[in-house]
Amino acid sequence: MIPEFEKFKGFSAKTLPKDEIVAPGHRACQGCGEMLALRMAMKALGKDIIVANATGCMEIVTSPFPQTAWTVPWLHVAFENAATVASGIEAARKVLARKGKIPKKHIDIVAVGGDGATGDIGIQWISGAFERGHDMVYICLDNEAYMNTGVQRSGCTPYGAMTTTTPPGKESFGQVTWKKNVPAIMAAHGIPYVATASPAYYVDLMNKVKKAALVKGPAYVHIYSPCPTGWGSPGEKSIEIARLVVETRVVPLYEVIEGKYILSRKINKPKPVTDYLKTQRRFKHLKEEQLAYIQKRVDEEYDRIVKLSEMD
């Protein structure tokens, strides 16, 4: 077990931190689930952090000079390298503290990236940072496409989804590949903490982010983040969708603590995946055959996670 977790009692709906680390007035779309996820994650972390943000929606909407939504030290460099920028910050603080140039007080180093920044273009940078063992939290905000550049597909785009580079047509039904299992890739690095979360279960989300910060070494939290603009869903439905995705088993919530899978929420009576898919325009074109395939594959993937969680 991780000793740091023992003292942590967890957040509760009544005692949420009041500080807004990402302040209002940013330029995210209405109902942006990614911003909601970011806001809750940052609340869990508090003020004693330094954030390295990858290029993407969250970076763009929070930092148009001379305005900023950030009340903590924040740095953006490029699309793929937030984990390495965070490595540098962590290394610098280590040596500066050792030399007595900065106080020894612990500051959490946090990297934030979208699914594209994390699972596609930046995977090498994260892999390097995790393998080197830097003490950092990496938060992936997965809205399942490159939203900042206009809804192009990513490796995290789900099967069948329409994006601007996977348009359904006479010869196509949208994304042809299954969603890349990025949390499993991160867990394969043998890092002490990996978790998945959804903003509909915000206390769970915040607890996971906090645990990621408490743990020594690299930690990874993959947060499912509805994007009304990219998905063709009503802004006011983002939280509902973020709950449905869990209730239909499309996104299982779990932790991987020192290699051990732990289900956060067992879904014993799953709703049919179509309940989830029909909330978004990006799945509207799908036919019976594809819907049946999605249901089958979702069941299989969920069973796999359950089996992993039952292993000693």
Place this chain on the structure above:
Amino acid sequence: MSKRVGVEVSIAVADAVKLARAEVISAYPITPQTHIVEHLSDVVANGELDAEYVPVESEHAAMSCCLGASAAGARTFTSSSSQGLSLMSEILYHPGPMRLPVVMVVANRALAAPISIWNDHNDIMVQRDIGWIQTFAENGQEAVDLLLHAYRVAEDPKVSLPFIVNIDGFTLSHVIEPIILPDQEDVDAYIPSFKPHVKLDPKKPVTMGPVGIPEVYTEAKVAHEMALRASKKVIIQGWKEFAGKFGRQYNPIETYRMDDAETVLVTMGSISETAMTAIDAMRDEGQKVGLLRIRLWRPFPGPEFRKAIGKTVKTLAVIDRTISTGASCGPVSAELRSILYKMPGRAPKIFGFVAGLGGRDVTVDTFREIVDKANLYAKKRPTDLYEVIGVREK
């Protein structure tokens, strides 16, 4: 006491980084830079230098790591070459406008294709406009001295800009030369502790690397450009202080046997030593030849260069170490042509030559050939825009 020892230039450069007390070193190995970072790994592993050595998985990551570390207030170092420098390229454009004084040594090497580990300046010339201060070393002593100077200038609050010291791969990086490594106290006095004007600190939050909307982007670029131009003063000042402390004087442009010179070679980097040998030989034969060597490449010291030309000079033969494919001449020639265009009175004729690509030797005879050709072209217009020296017919 500092003493002169025979040492491989790469090792001496790494020792200079140690003397400069770099705090975060992040690099990825590539020939011919490897000996520098290997030796730095040693000195960190042995506890001779209190630093974090971050062995990243690519050059892009090396620069990203240095950027993060510099933004957090640490003195940083990296080194690369060729393909590695190209892989870094995206991030090379960041520390300038962000005013982060990352210091790097580039062991200059040709760029693929075809892949070549040997020396020329193609790698750095494609990064010409990254907005770093850039110097070129001629010999091992200079490589060490320029590295120390780089930290002195880059971190100066009036400058706060990234800095590259270029050393020719193999022909400089791998040779053993007698080099004086200064004493630690003198280096400490020359390079004060790094005190950034802003850094990532929860006590005083700042937003770094924000979006530059059209209303501010131009101003941000111009501010960087002005800072780079203004840095020349501190660069020269840094060399003056260096001379005062260590007894070796450096200038943006060096001259050699320029009195009454009519045909003048213009070089950058380690070929300059061979050029001087060639000039001595040609002078012995009564030819009025001289040498101008560019040490400071960015910001380009235009006025200093024009001043160094002198009244007797009729012809400049500029040697580029890379082909600017499809252009009217190589990058150094292009720079000088535009500088001379502004020269009051009659500017000398200027002819561009390309030599020493991908490790091809540049010998005394190469310089003789270049001088002969320049003298010929001064009388009879050349048919080509520039000439690559020593191309084999078979």
